[in-house]
Amino acid sequence: MTQRFTEINELSGQILKHAFEIHTALGPGLLESAYKECLAYRLNKDGLFVEKEKPMPLIFEEIKLDQGYRLDLLVNDKIVVELKTVDCFTDVHIAQTLTYMRLGGFHLGLLINFKVKSLKDGIKRLIL
Known part of the structure; x- marks a missing residue:
């Protein structure tokens, strides 16, 4: 196992640990923005670099579209976190x-997805 893979795996575990804690404390009834703020707060508190609503430009040949695309959270410039x-x-x-x-x-x-009874049913891990 490479060091990079180990680091990403540990980082994703840390993100999910906090997501589970937040879901346990707050339950499934809030708006997405509330969970996003709580998760960003917890990850920042752990010393991680978290960008909220990070703009994601679309570049096609000579055209660059800066508006419209925003990641919910980008953690340590490595992991995209989309909350629903x-x-x-x-x-x-x-x-x-x-x-x-x-x-x-x-x-x-x-x-x-925080709108589930058990958060384990609301997680998809996507790899490219």
Whole structure:
């Protein structure tokens, strides 16, 4: 196992640990923005670099579109974290996260749905 893979795996474990703690404390009934703020706060408190609502430009040939695309959280410039509060994930949610990963050159994404009874049922780990 490479050092880079180990670091990313440990980092994703740390993100998920805090997501579970927040879900346990707050339950599934809040807005996505509340979970995003709480998770960013916890990760920052752990000393991680967290960017909220990070702009993700779309570049096609000579055209650069800066508006419209924003990652919920980018952790340590390595992991895309997209948060949802939906009844269930759709293909669009997965495609959105994968697109952000491709546009930014990121290899791991965590799609987390806080509107579930048990958070383990609301996590998708996406790898490029």
